[in-house]
Amino acid sequence: MRRQIPVVLSTVREILPVEGTSAAAGTAEPVNGRAPLEAVSPRAWRALWVASLATVLVGFNSTATNIALDDIQAGFVGATAADVGWGVAGFFIGTAAFLPLAGRLADRIGRKRIFQLGLLVFALSAVFSATAGTVITLNLSRVLQAFAGAAILPSSLALVLPLFPESRRTTAVGLWSAAGPLGAGVAPGVAALILASSGWRIVYLVSAPAALLMFWAGQSVLKELPTPPKQQRLDxxxxxxxxxxxxxxxxxxxxxxxxxxxxxxxxxxxxxxxxxxxxxxxxxxxxxEPLLNLHLLRRRGVMVANTVNFLVGITSQSIWIVWPLFMKNVWNFTTLQVGMGVTLGPIAAGFSTLTFSRLADRIGSVGLCRLGTALQVFAVSWHFTQLGADINFWSDFAPGIMLYGLGWGMSIPLLNGVALEWVEEKYFGETNGLFSTLRYAAAAIGTAAVFALLTVNSGVEALPYYDRILGFFLIASTAGALAMWITIGKAPKQTQS
Missing domain, CATH: 1.10.287 (Helix Hairpins)
Structure with a gap:
């Protein structure tokens, strides 16, 4: 599942206590030698809610039309599957490419300002996508939407994280990191309901009012943070x-x-x-002051978390293209059946994320990440060995997608927190930026692999092609799970407050 996640390219130089976030009351006793859990202010939860919904919107638009690729292709005379595929890949390319620059711009002109501007442009690009007259216009509109999403992501967590006490930041990062990928996972199901009553253009259009509503909420809930005083030239x-x-x-x-x-x-x-x-x-x-602070990779925890993030990210976003295509074109499921079928994954992921993000505050994240990445390998291998021409949804498809969602929620939202444990607070923004950029770059590569390997996607004759792409995903997921076993050790004391 994706998304994916995480991100803040903006450099949060120092996270200082924010008025209204005092945690003097409500602290818990240390658990297993870890820091006490401090109380979180209502303001912080409201800000996290707004920021997370915005990332859900970005995640939703990364996969919403995966279920309608055939319909989009049919809507443009002479368009090929690769032409339509460029719209999907272009979204990830644009997001990964603009994320670092958007973060640095947020440092200069304000994180809330960039966040709100991103929402306005996102609404505009949704209208452009819905009214596109050619496939080229659609793809360009999707790139514009990617730029808008990249403006939203870096600033959202930077606006929220300073409001949370240190002992609760794993929960905040985990929930925020899960929001976008969960939005991506839910998107096919929601899109199926829309497609059942209207066309694919409405799937794009619904994001416009949603973005404007979030803009309104952000105006009242989010507060601007001081920008760093000394700025270097843009990279x-x-x-x-x-x-x-x-x-x-x-x-x-x-x-x-x-x-x-x-x-x-x-x-x-x-x-x-x-x-x-x-x-x-x-x-x-x-x-x-580079767009990505690669010096952070010299810290073992940051290096391991981002290696796993990249390798697992190749699968976690692009597999959401493969599942709907298989169900629709091999099993001949209706669009609504496909949408409801793939919704099992986000349901499992949502439960897993809520459960294990909170548990990680108490027992740590590394063990959960290792188990979660292993479950993702098992899930992909299940589909690789079980899916065939015979329609057996509950015995062949459902176990795999639910296990994948469970493993994803147990690991991917927590990986960013693993990296953050190895850096000082002044590097939180750059660490999140590195994590998010690699995730979207991996999604772009995974999407390209789908359209390169899955050249035949309809009928029984397409089964060997599905085996090729699932085999590719299995290799990438296995590499990511093995990388999670690289010895991380304990974060240096000087990075912990």
Missing amino acids: LVGAAAGTIAIAAAVTAIMQGRIWGYTSLLTAVVAAVGVMSSVLFITNSFRHP
């Missing part, structure tokens, strides 16, 4: 190099099957991606 070289690197990688994967993976054109595009990646990494280490 425009890093922004350009990072965008080209992600776009080139996705292009080589998706178009390579058309051009030929051994063709000169594919090789050139791939080479541009590699060179841009090298430039981005080199620049990030040299720039006084």
